[in-house]
Amino acid sequence: MLENIINSVKGQLTGELQNKFQLQPDTASKSVDLAKDSLAAGLKQQASSGDFGGMMDILKGQKSPTEHSGMNSMIGNYVNDLTTKLGVPESIAKQVGPFVISFLMNKVSGKVSADGTSQSDLMGMFGGIKDKLSGGLGDKLGGLFK
Template sequence: MIENLINNLKGQLTGELQSKYNLQPDTANKSVDLAKENLTDELKQRASSGDLGGIMDVFKGNKAPGESSAVNNVINKYVADLTGRLGIPESVAKQVAPFAIHFIMQKVGGQVSSGNVSQTDLLGGLIGGGLKDKLGKGLGGLFK
């Protein structure tokens, strides 16, 4: 589900990266794909360890993205991928990464807080049915 949400805002984010950071269309497009990959990888890792509270607080609007260690972890990995995999200069990557991740978190969070997307729907594709049932009890009723 989160992949679909990110895909839906890909065009808008790609355009923002082109206009704000002068990225070429292909590089901006690949940058969004890397952002999606980094964010979903972090969510999967946290879901498998039962540690989704902090990142869900960001999605629910209870915490700013910059206050979340999970979001900061995504941004740091994303900077490394932007420089290493796409060849974007580190100085630019350090501007692009927080902008792109915060943009995604804000847009996805808006869908969650407006009720258009439930937390269960958001995380369902990441953790699957059986694991979701096991984690639900250990996550303080996150899936209620």
């Protein structure tokens, strides 16, 4: 689901990165791909750390992405990746990071709200994370998403 949403807005986001931050087309496209990977990894990490409730608040549009410490950590990791992997200057990456992650999370949140996506569907977005959680926590969480 996450990949489909990001792929559906990639052209729009790439254009915005070129217009707002003067990124070259190739760099803008790679920035979106990098954001997809960063966001997926970050969401899975947050869910597996037991902070699924905080992520649910964001995915359901009840909190903005920048109101959550885990999202700020994802943004920081993404900014680092932009500078080290794509050579984006740090001053620009620090502007691009929050913009891109917030943009994508707002699109995901909008899709969740518009489609009436169930919590179990959201769990699927995390790659079946409930099966990977230890100590029976996965089963307990799984019961919440039925």
